[in-house]
Amino acid sequence: MAKEILSTKITLSYPLYVCDWVDANQLVVGGGGGSGRNGVGNKITLLDASNPTGLSQVAELELRSDEDNPTSLAVGPRRDGVTAVFAGINSSLDDLKKGRNQNFRVFGIKAAAKTSGEKSPSPDLVELKRESLFMHKDGDTYQRLLRLSPPFEGHAQIGAAATGFSKEPQIALFDVPVSGAVASWKHWGWLDIPKEAMDLDVCQKTEDTYQLAYCDDHDIFTVDVSKEEISEPKCVYSLRPEEGSTAKPAFRSLRYLTPGFLVTVVNKPGSGGAALQGYRLPSKDQEMARLAIQKSLPKSVSKATGLAVRNLSLPSSPTEKQDEAQFVIAVAGNDSSISLFTMEHKSALNVDLLANLAPLQTIKSAHASNITGLSFSVPPKTSSKPVELSVKLASVAVGFTTVVHSIPLKKYLDKSTSTPKEGPSKPSRYVVAIKSKGESPMALITVMTIVVLIMALIGQTFMEATSITRPVLGVKDYLPASWTVPLRKLGSIADSNPEPAPVVEFDPSTNSQSKTIGDLLADVKPEDGAQNVVIKHDETGAVGPDGLPDLHVGVHDEEVHGPATSWDDLDPKERDLWKQRLKKTGHWVEDMGEAIFKGVLFGEIGGAIGNIMGEAL
Structure with a gap:
């Protein structure tokens, strides 16, 4: 039976703006009506997505109504039975007037104590910590963006948060240690930037070095980060106007694929469409990033509004080289659609390449309202049980809805790679079980067919007009006399015995x-x-x-x-x-x-x- 993408939906009691996965089956969402007496509360909800055809609410925490709703969210490490959830929530108006904005919150998902006879008690959602993250005290500032570096066992993560609506734009960097209290974190520094970041992401490059990438409307910047030093932002790529235009495209979203590659979503001027673009990051200080691959979104998407990426074959440590892998990419459009793509990371003789960026499926009208957040679950772990492996895509919208799409996966065996005679074999990797749609040749075939037919008609008309061949179309009587002068004197057509035409061989190379x-x-x-x-x-x-x-x-x-x-x-x-x-x-x-x-x-x-x-x- 053909594989298909399954979906399930749940409607909550408040508008949703943020989401992230705790593990392969648990999802955290957040949102609300903001501060004020609008009757819509601010909440964070834990959902169970283990059933591909049904979402269920596991726990919910109601936040203060005089404070803002969550505007950014990222799930952190799990220690001592507690999973950290970092979020951006502005303080109350009274606190803002006093110059106090504790907009960096840490929540915990605590496993409830199991009582006798109870099968699986529901976990608790609790607030663990609140502090100020940014240096400037602008009352309109809020924490618009928040990202953590991918987790590796035994390694600290770093996080980055960026301001929104700030008169003095800033990016704050902090670390999430591997030991201590789950809510512990430490400032690493701040970056004052001339323009607010449109999006950002962080990755770990070595045992103790990291990199931040962020973009504004037209430029991509990278920042090298370690405990000893935070480098100045370096512009590695700038968008240019398209040929014949003075208006520039604009970046909307950005994500690391590997420490050497980024993928972005670019919106064309005047709501003229959107495209995915992959970039090879520079390996030397004096170099710039290079466009490595690109693909346009469906024509129905005039603007992209969000991006999520999942590597289906993550390295086990930050020092392990990324081998061949498939990425799943999701792009939200302003028409409430989700465009799914797959892309391959390949290695050929120590040269890393991005290849085969191809559309997988377009989910039209995934929500009845604007999509505000996208997030992929963690890749599956090998299981001895005959379970259906999948990677899940969560999306949330202002219309109170959360939708989870389960994308089926399969184990992939590279037939061109021989099994090593000595040493451990390569671990299994996964790819999407549904075949992506490559470039369709139908349009080219149709155009070429029309061109050939037109040329054949012209050729037949010419040969009839000049008496080279027998009349088939009967056009000679309708042409001017000057067009019908024979090119040569013909003998009897019936008696003619032309030489066979030479055969032109086609070189498949x-x-x-x-x-x-x-x-x-x-x-x-x-x-x-x-x-x-x-x-x-x-x-x-x-x-x-x-x-x-x-x-x-x-x-x-x-x-x-x-x-x-x-x-x-x-x-x-x-x-x-x-x-x-x-x-x-x-x-x-x-x-x-x-x-x-x-x-x-x-x-x-x-x-x-x-x-x-x-x-x-």
Whole structure:
């Protein structure tokens, strides 16, 4: 039976703005009517999502009505039977007037004591701590954004929070230690920024170093963080106006994929649509981020409003290299839809690549009102029980509704990777059990069919008009006399015996013209012992339709391919020639950067090959 995405919904008693997962089955949501006498309370609710067709309320905490509703939320570590929940909630108006805003709250989900005969007592939601997080005392400021770095066993997490409506925008950094009270945390520092952050995220790079990434409307910044030092924000990417326009697109959301890649949602000017864009982060101080992959959202989405990402094969420690993995991405649209995508992270000869960003499914009208929050559950753990594995996507809306979609998963075995003879085998990884939709060829096929038909009609008309062939369309009588002059004197058509037309062979290697150099490198599967991929030209002198020698990408064998040189060792003139050649055939663009060539060998350009390239370029 075909797999499908199951959904379940629950309606609570208050508008919802934030959500995050405690584990694979428990979800925390929050919201409310804010401060005032509007009759709508401010609450935090714990939901049970273990049943893919039914959500149930487990616990609820009513907050003070004279304070604001939760505006940001992140689930922290679990210690001594208590799970920490960090939230942004502004103090009462009276406290704000006094210059006191304890907007950083820590709540706890406590497992209730089990009594005799009781199966599973409901946990308790309690407030553990409240403090001020930002330095400035602006009364309009609230805690708009809050993110924690991914948890690793035995390692501290760091958190980042950003202001909203502040006259002096700021980002606060704090750590969440691995020991001590569950509500404990410590300031690491503050960043005063010229513009408020549109979104932010944090990741752990090594045992004791982290990185913050944030974006405003048009720029992405990174900040290196450790206990000893917090670097100044560095702009690593800036959006530019599209060709023929002066208006710039705008960033809406941002998330780390790995410490080396970011994914963002970009809204086009004038509600002209939205796109997902993946960036390769710079490895050196003087470099900028490079666009690695992108995909437009459905045309029905004029603006994106939210983003959630889940890595289905997380490393077990911050020092473990990210191996091949699939990511699930969800984007909320202003039409209350959720667009689901999958994307692959691949490693080819120590070069990491993003590939196959493809739509999975569009969930139309996921809510009856605007979607305010998205969050994926943690990846599943291997189980000996025959259970249906899934990753869950939670979404909340101002219309009091919480919806959970269960996306089925399956174990994935890379058939091209042989089982190691020695040492431990690679752990199982998971991918979505529903096939994503690749680029449909139907539009291209339709256009090409129409073009061929038109050309055939024109050709037949010409041949009938000039008496080259028998009349089929009968158009000769309707054409001007000057158009119907025969090109040559014909003998009897019935007696003619034309020579057979020459057969033109098709070279299947030209299919590579539609692929980027990243796709070609990812397609190469080196066998054991092979270390390098080579990019070279066909030595037979065969040229493609662009006048350039045919391109060959494969595992390097010096006896077969002859000498080859790494990118770093190439002469600058040869590098420039290779870039011009790959740009002309569409295999590479400037935004991809040169990092993709690291670890790849290049064939020599000289002799006949050099002459052919020189003429073509």
